[in-house]
Amino acid sequence: MYYDELVGQLQEKIEHLGYVEDFKRVEQRLQEQTSLFEAQEEMKKLQKDAMLYREIGKMQAYKETSQAAQKIEKSLKMSPLVEEYFIKLQDVNDLVQYVTGEIERKVNILLENDEK
Template identity: 40%
Template sequence: MRTYDQAVEHLKEAIQEHESIIAFKKAEQKMQSYPELEHLAHKMKAYQQDAVLFKKIDKKQAQNLADEKASKLEAELTGLPIVQDYRAKMQDASDLIQYVTKTLEDKINKELANGK
């Protein structure tokens, strides 16, 4: 009989070998090979944070400008095929993890309800 730790290790290995996880890791490596994408993403987030700050201090014109700049960068990033591929592969990997988690949760709850 396998111990809990062995079962967890086996599950981790199986997940890491799943095609959706492998595809996501490849897409992630591809994204990381373009540091300018990360720079654009950080820039977009900074504009979004500026917009929130300007809203708090009631600077409507500055808020609108920051929102506009963030939206332009977001559109530029989301329109790139590499980003679209990354997001699709990330969603597939996320779906797998959610499925595994839900299945484990359901099984544990069932066993708890049956007094095991």
């Protein structure tokens, strides 16, 4: 129970960091843009179809659907909101990697000390 409380406290502190809150705000704005999500879903469908066409040897259909998916992906990446989202996401991912690494490092030190 003690560790669960500590993890909960750590999680709460992380959630209230400025750039985590910035990420949540951008994510919320992105979710409100249904056209972006619809485009993303269409892109995923085209990518899935392209893989199927490739597997069954229909190379012209594969090429066409793959190009259509790439076109949508390119337009999504050019969206300022999507770009901002991925920048904020990278910041949060970096934080998670750092925290995870620090916890792992400190646990290893404790384990090494216990072995001595």
